[in-house]
Amino acid sequence: MRYGMVIDLKKCVGCYACVIKCKQEHFLPPGMTWAKLLMSETGVYPKITKQVYPVLCNHCDDPVCVKVCPTRATQQREDGIVWVDEKKCVGCRYCLVACPYQVRSFHNNTKEYFPKQGSTPFEELGKQLYPLENGVVVKCTFCRERIDEGLRKGLKPGVDVDATPACVNICPAKARTFGDLDDPDSEVSQLVREKRAAQLHPEYGTEPCVYYVIA
Amino acid sequence: MLTPGVWFTKSPWPPPEVSGPGLLNFIDIFPHAGRNPYPYCEDWEEIWTNVGRPYEPQALGLYGANTVMSAGNPTAAEAFLKKLPFAFSLNTVHNETTEGFVDIVLPECHFLENLDLSAAQGFFFNYPIGMERWNFHPGIPVVAPKFERRSTLDIFLDLSDRVGTAVPYRNFLENWFSTKHMKWEQVAAKPGEKREIIGPDENIRNFQFTDRALQYYFGKDRGLSWFIDHGYIGWDKKPEECYWRYFVDARVPVYYEINEHDKEPVKERAEKIGMHMEWDQYTPLISYFESVMYKDAPEGSEFDLVAVSPRHSLHTQRFSAENLWVDEMSLNNPYAYNIVIHAETAKAKGIKEGDVICLENFRGNKIKGKAHLSQLIHRQAVAMIGLGGWAEGRPIAKGKGTNFNVLLPADHRHVDPICGSFEINVKVKAYKA
Numbered sequence: 001m002r003y004g005m006v007i008d009l010k011k012c013v014g015c016y017a018c019v020i021k022c023k024q025e026h027f028l029p030p031g032m033t034w035a036k037l038l039m040s041e042t043g044v045y046p047k048i049t050k051q052v053y054p055v056l057c058n059h060c061d062d063p064v065c066v067k068v069c070p071t072r073a074t075q076q077r078e079d080g081i082v083w084v085d086e087k088k089c090v091g092c093r094y095c096l097v098a099c100p101y102q103v104r105s106f107h108n109n110t111k112e113y114f115p116k117q118g119s120t121p122f123e124e125l126g127k128q129l130y131p132l133e134n135g136v137v138v139k140c141t142f143c144r145e146r147i148d149e150g151l152r153k154g155l156k157p158g159v160d161v162d163a164t165p166a167c168v169n170i171c172p173a174k175a176r177t178f179g180d181l182d183d184p185d186s187e188v189s190q191l192v193r194e195k196r197a198a199q200l201h202p203e204y205g206t207e208p209c210v211y212y213v214i215a
Numbered sequence: 216m217l218t219p220g221v222w223f224t225k226s227p228w229p230p231p232e233v234s235g236p237g238l239l240n241f242i243d244i245f246p247h248a249g250r251n252p253y254p255y256c257e258d259w260e261e262i263w264t265n266v267g268r269p270y271e272p273q274a275l276g277l278y279g280a281n282t283v284m285s286a287g288n289p290t291a292a293e294a295f296l297k298k299l300p301f302a303f304s305l306n307t308v309h310n311e312t313t314e315g316f317v318d319i320v321l322p323e324c325h326f327l328e329n330l331d332l333s334a335a336q337g338f339f340f341n342y343p344i345g346m347e348r349w350n351f352h353p354g355i356p357v358v359a360p361k362f363e364r365r366s367t368l369d370i371f372l373d374l375s376d377r378v379g380t381a382v383p384y385r386n387f388l389e390n391w392f393s394t395k396h397m398k399w400e401q402v403a404a405k406p407g408e409k410r411e412i413i414g415p416d417e418n419i420r421n422f423q424f425t426d427r428a429l430q431y432y433f434g435k436d437r438g439l440s441w442f443i444d445h446g447y448i449g450w451d452k453k454p455e456e457c458y459w460r461y462f463v464d465a466r467v468p469v470y471y472e473i474n475e476h477d478k479e480p481v482k483e484r485a486e487k488i489g490m491h492m493e494w495d496q497y498t499p500l501i502s503y504f505e506s507v508m509y510k511d512a513p514e515g516s517e518f519d520l521v522a523v524s525p526r527h528s529l530h531t532q533r534f535s536a537e538n539l540w541v542d543e544m545s546l547n548n549p550y551a552y553n554i555v556i557h558a559e560t561a562k563a564k565g566i567k568e569g570d571v572i573c574l575e576n577f578r579g580n581k582i583k584g585k586a587h588l589s590q591l592i593h594r595q596a597v598a599m600i601g602l603g604g605w606a607e608g609r610p611i612a613k614g615k616g617t618n619f620n621v622l623l624p625a626d627h628r629h630v631d632p633i634c635g636s637f638e639i640n641v642k643v644k645a646y647k648a
Contacts, residue, residue, distance in 0.1 A: 015528050016544045023540055030543065039549065041590050045557065048590045113539055 002061065002080040003142055003157065004181035004209035005168070006191040007054055011175035014039070014052035018167035018176070022056075025143065025166040027126025029110045034103070034140040035167055054175075056167070057082065057103045057140035058200065058208030065095035065104070074137075080181075080209055081142050089136040096137055100204045104139045107132045142178075143167075158187065181209060217465035221339065221397040224249035230473060233480040236266045236488055244484045246477055248635025254295050255286040256625040258489075265488040277304035278367075279323070283311040284533055284604060287637055288625035289618065290580075305370055308537065309608020321370055328360040330439075331367060332392065332425045335447075346457050351432070352447035353425065368421040382415045389413050392428050471499045474633065481632075492632035507628055512577045512642035520560070521593075522574055522643045524601040524619040527551055536602050536612035545615070552616045553587035555598040556645065561588045566647055573648040576622045576641050583648050584617035597645060 073088035150163020158179035197211035235243030331354030478497035512518035602616025
């Protein structure tokens with residue numbers, strides 16, 4: 001079992017729904033995103049194209065962040081999900097430096113959305129449901145809480161909405177697919193094969209589990 | 216002739232006879248214009264004086280509006296609003312218009328607090344495409360309204376009772392929501408006519424109105440309580456509903472003889488009050504006419520760039536600028552809050568990435584913003600999505616982006632003589648601020 005994602009860049013319209021949904025799902029504070037949209041331009045007017053790359057933690061099969069973590073706070077599950085045990089993280093940020101994709105964030109002193117006005121009910125709810133420890137590294141977890149809860153209910157991640165990462169569900173263009181890369185018959189495996197989906201910077205040797213359909 | 220069953224402004228067909236002038240926005244002169252930027256134009260005072268000033272505007276009612284920022288040129292809008300003896304507005308937050316020019320602001324529910332039947336009635340271009348199912352989704356509140364906020368319909372019912380328009384307002388609600396007459400031009404109820412949702416003098420409010428309307432549409436067992444449980448209702452689309460053009464036997468005009476018919480009466484009335492417009496545009500066939508901006512600043516003038524305001528995937532009009540998350544995304548998107556200028560054009564003008572630049576039109580109207588150099592734009596264009604604001608009631612939006620509308624000349628020369636639309640591009644020059 002190795003969870004992975006395929007993002008079809010021909011379908012992505014750069015709407016930011018995935019980035020915002022992730023923030024909403026995990027009650028992230030202002031200025032922090034676990035998913036990003038990178039934008040660039042190639043060419044010279046009038047022959048120019050714009051590239052939009054939705055990026056997130058790749059949950060690499062050979063993650064560097066796990067290797068460098070001195071406290072083993074950063075761990076990899078059997079299903080491939082890389083996560084951070086905030087109780088063990090001492091905030092050294094070796095993983096932040098080591099990650100070749102720069103998809104980790106250091107959380108220190110949660111900012112309020114409306115400074116000097118106290119927390120909104122939404123922020124208060126977030127403190128209960130997804131409290132973030134101060135002085136630790138945080139990042140995308142493939143919504144492992146949704147996956148785990150879904151599996152407990154007999155649901156299938158990548159197929160059933162309640163067991164699938166929020167960013168996959170919210171995409172209006174249906175550009176994201178999630179599933180088991182070790183299952184050759186899964187939709188993600190088929191997409192990787194048939195569309196010759198590519199990884200970001202495969203030369204880093206980390207075997208990322210997020211693939212991109214480019215052409 | 217195929218005519219729309221529902222229309223939100225003056226019905227396009229049959230067009231009314233040319234009449235007036237007598238309306239503040241001169242729409243009576245222009246039968247094919249659904250709306251135009253008047254009275255928020257720089258020459259409104261002069262033209263209204265030419266009309267003979269039959270009356271002076273006494274009061275203005277606004278619903279969810281921000282006239283200063285959206286009507287066209289903000290200076291022209293402010294000049295008109297300043298003179299009004301009284302203005303009231305329904306809003307969810309304060310904005311540039313309410314803070315500057317409105318006497319009473321009635322707080323309306325946030326959309327998450329609002330029971331709103333009209334949320335299900337989208338614009339005709341917003342329905343599910345192809346064979347995707349139809350759905351009807353009234354706005355069902357998820358939280359109780361905070362403070363003294365009230366639902367839209369309750370506010371309007373209350374207002375209509377107080378100002379003496381209870382009967383016509385209830386007639387409009389009956390006509391519209393029963394679909395008997397979904398037009399801008401309303402008709403009075405016939406004596407003895409069966410009322411499906413609301414009687415002419417019934418004292419009901421939003422909750423009951425919505426419940427009755429839903430039962431009228433979907434049956435006695437599909438009232439409001441059903442929708443609270445289910446959220447929305449959907450049903451399959453028939454091919455003849457999706458591909459309706461094939462099944463409708465109608466004539467669609469390609470030769471607009473009505474333009475030839477209306478040209479002289481429109482011209483006569485408009486010229487008399489000083490609106491000298493390009494009457495040659497009243498052609499029966501679609502023709503090309505050069506934009507007035509090329510006359511404002513001819514080829515070779517120092518105003519060598521065309522300022523445009525494109526849409527952006529992050530923003531819908533201005534209200535999205537007050538959303539914290541959208542704001543955060545915009546701060547990281549180079550095309551959102553910046554003035555986008557072609558990289559080579561910028562280089563030729565000594566402008567670098569991130570420089571604060573000034574755009575100025577041929578009348579000396581200026582705006583400032585940060586430059587983003589790009590290849591994704593024509594060499595002669597500058598683009599900004601047009602935000603900018605100063606209202607304390609919109610703290611997230613305040614100071615973000617650039618108010619593009621400041622650059623737009625607002626007078627009769629910059630209004631389409633047939634459909635009333637406002638020229639929203641303008642020639643400018645760009646330089647480092």
